[in-house]
Amino acid sequence: MPSGLIALALGGFGIGLTEFLIAGLLPQVASSLAVSEAAAGWLISGYALSVAVGAIALTAATTRLPRKHILVGLVALFVIGNLLSAVAPNYQVMLLGRIVAALCHGSFFGIGSLVARSLVAPEKKSQAVAVMFAGLTVANVLGVPFGALVGERWGWRAAFWAVTAIGVVALAGIAALVPSWAGRVQPVAGTERATGAGAEGIPPSGLARQFRAFRSWQVWLTLVATALSYGGMFGAFSYIAYTFTEVSGFAPADVAWLLMVYGVGLVIGNLVGGRAADRDRDRALVIALLGLALTLALFGLLAESATASVVLVFLMGVTGFAGVPGMITRVTDFAHGAALAASANVSASNVGNAFGAWLGGLAISAGLGYTAPLYVGAGIVLISVAVMAVAAQRARSDRVADRVPAR
Template identity: 55%
Template sequence: MPIGLIALALGGFGIGLTEFVIMGLLPEVASDFAVSEATAGWLISGYALAVVVGALLLTLAMSRMDRKAALALLLGVFVIGNVLSALAPDYWTMMAGRIIAALAHGAFFGIGSVVAAGMVDRAKKAAAIAIMFTGLTAANVLGVPFGTMLGQAAGWRSTFWAISVIGILALIGILTLVPRTTNIDSTPSSGLRGELSAFKSGQVWLSIAVTILGYGGMFGAFTYIAFTLTEISHFPAATVPWLLILFGVGLFVGNALGGKAADRNVDRALLVVLSVLLVVLVVFALTADNQPLAIMSLVLMGGFGFATVPGLQMRVMTYAKSAPTLASGANIGAFNVGNALGAWLGGVTITAGLGYTSPIWAGAAITLLGLIVMVFAATAARRAAQRMTQSGDEQSMVQPTSEKQSLAGSPL
């Protein structure tokens, strides 16, 4: 394993911590700034929207930069955003810090995916991407609980100072451990026009659609999981953080196994994982009142939900061909669009009075749509490959005939 992947994973850990730890610190933040918890919640929504914007605009702006330099610059922006959050004297300054940090999020994972894949052999590219995303899963398993405890014990600002330090360490790691783009097996950036050309591929758009729907289904169920666990499964509220750690363990394992499966056959891996995720969500919705089954479903939902990530990222990069950077960043934005879609639809079902299992049913419906799109995409890709094979066979058959005709006309 190239040691540079560790630096990418550390950056992913810090970014994942920034995104998710705020959920456990909202009461303290709301109290400090004298705003309602609903208003404080916009610090989460604002971050998610800024991720989408940054994934596209910053990736475009850096399309001609060396990717190592781009990653270093993005981590610098990330650190600035978190320092601003830690120093924020009021709510809107805090919001500005969150947005600045979020702008680096999508572009970092988008460009980082291309760099990670370029560090290894062709047969290990999805696994390399999974290692980078291990930082994101570790942020859920370890970072969020301990970051929340630190914020509760020493004030919420201490958590953002700690994240800033992690960002600085990741920046040092990028500068010292990640090789320059020209020294790794990675296609150099093709500039703005070249990067935009990737979106001429219908398979790129289909891959992005699967990302929105497949990941959105899992996140829609997860957004309101605390209500499901306490109101339907009847777990004490104090146990919810520990149950979420189990969910995070599922993310961690699913990410690693999903990367290995995608390296063998990305389309088959995604079809299997999305199919199993759909079954898991349906079973969860039907058995949420049974605590052992609810725990099992929670872990499996995290595992199969995040097992899609390396494959989805690898697929969009594969079909983007020689201009994968912007498509990769757009796909990171698509994950966050999926988050927003799932959370919105889950909220709609609860508001409609359908109960606290309704977000899981909504997630299952979104996942089903994602599976349908994936079946269509895989079928179209297989047919295109067959046509290319047949065309190649026909050309090989024509060549010997021409040679025979040439020999027949020869004086020999």
């Protein structure tokens, strides 16, 4: 495995930690900075909104820069943001630190996915993306308990100091281990190194050329499928604690380890999905999405069983993240390596998260119960399956048309 991939995964781990650990620290932060729980909640929602904005804005602003340099700058921004949070004398500085750290999130995973796939042979590109995202999925498992444990022993600021240190190590690793040619065509020993642009050559660098990638229906269909799949999963996941405690009969103290079961599923699904996508990407994506829809529907039906809930929340993680590597390589392939499209995929997932959580909340407010978000999520994912099936069919038709000789 290329050492540059490990450095990217470490960066993803640090970014994932800073996203998730705040949930376990929120009461401490609110008390320390003398703000209400609602105001403290903006440290989470403000981060999410900044991810969606930063993914597009920073990628658009850096289109002509070498991708390795961009990644180094993004991780530096991440370090600064967490440092601000660690030393924040008041709520305003804390929120600023969260926003600064979040701005790098989407662009890091968007541009990082292009760099990651350029470090391996073309037939392993989805696996390379999965390795980079492994850092994020591991952070999902460890983020909340890490924040809670460190915060309880040494205070909430110590958690942000720890994440800042991880960011510094990731920054040094990317600077030292990611080659300067990563993400673009570079002759190596008489051959051409595989890049995020695939066989098309140097990825588009100018902003106008980046936007041309969005002329492709396949790019838009993949972005829509991404938003819907995330929306279905996180629409259900946002209220999963209530499902566990109010329907499945678990104690509130059990929620932490149940979320870790879900996180382990994310890690496995990410790695398995990457391998499957390198064999037959569109088929793997349709199967993963169908599996997620079925899992969510079964979860709704069997939520009263504690045993079934444990199994199904694990499968929810597996199927929910199995499509992520394939979706990213798909959108970047059809965008011919445009970094803006890769970052737009991250923005689409965050928009989907917000949309799904909103619909799940509406279902609960309508009195449909705490299993309703699971059914709502299953319905959203089924729409994603339909979108992905249309995209796959169009792609097959285009390939057949390309093989038919002109008369």
